[in-house]
Amino acid sequence: MVRILIAEDMLMLRRALVALLELEADLEVVAEVATGDQVVPVALEVRPDVAVLDIDLPGMDGIRAAALLHERLPECRTVILTSLGRPGNLMRALQAHASGFLLKDADPDQLAAAIRAVRAGQQVIDPQLAVATLQAGDNPLSARETEVLRLASEGEEVPEIARRLFLSAGTVRNYLTTSVTKLNARNRMDAVRIARDLGWL
CATH class of the missing domain: 1.10.10.10 (Winged helix-like DNA-binding domain superfamily/Winged helix DNA-binding domain)
Structure with a gap:
């Protein structure tokens, strides 16, 4: 059983994610939070295998929360789920040791598959965003x-x-x-x- 923490500030979307994931026999949502500040304290309490974090969370954004979670609970993998599909966000997420990066308009089956994959130690990145990030190249500014x-x-x-x-x-x-x-x-x-x-x- 894969234990999951969900961080999403929109109640309706958070409840929908919980309902979708709990349809999967091998997935269990053990905690849900509405702010970035709650991610690490709650994760330390319930010890999830995977945290699914929105980027745009109140209090602390999901990428900063992912970095702190990696520091405090390194065995917990992180999937960033966002509507902000920008190359810069993907780069920041990877620097914060996120294992997955998916857009909110992805098929629900993709999220369940991504959770299983990151739990198994793999990385899962939205393919179109990965291509856009590669095309963006390196920072030319000093x-x-x-x-x-x-x-x-x-x-x-x-x-x-x-x-x-x-x-x-x-x-x-x-x-x-x-x-x-x-x-x-x-x-x-x-x-x-x-x-x-x-x-x-």
Whole structure:
């Protein structure tokens, strides 16, 4: 019997997932939570084999919860289930030691199969998202360009960024211009959007 913890903040969807999984003779949902903060304490209590986590959870997102779960209960495998199918999210999930990454519009049979597969030590990733992630390639931004763009994404203006990073305003503008060019963006905010979507910020 595979013991499962489900973390999903939408009650109707969470109950639907529980009902679907419990139709499987070899799967048992031993806990369900609505926030990311509850994942690790509840998992330490009930000791699931697999945790199925939504990314967009209140309190702590599912990817951060997956990383903490791997640290505190490494024998528990994690499947990320999300509607946010972006290459950056997949990369972050893999860095957090998630074993599976599926989209919410996947067939219910795929989720049951993924749970069994990750319990057996395999990795399961939505194939279309895996291809998109490979096509996205590596981050072309330098560490300093990424840092400047991250501060710009938080609403910092050039003089504030210059002060925080001990750079001249001209140097900050140069970094922002280079970032826009490297990402083939229309402007600074478009560069922020692209970098965020690809998980580089």
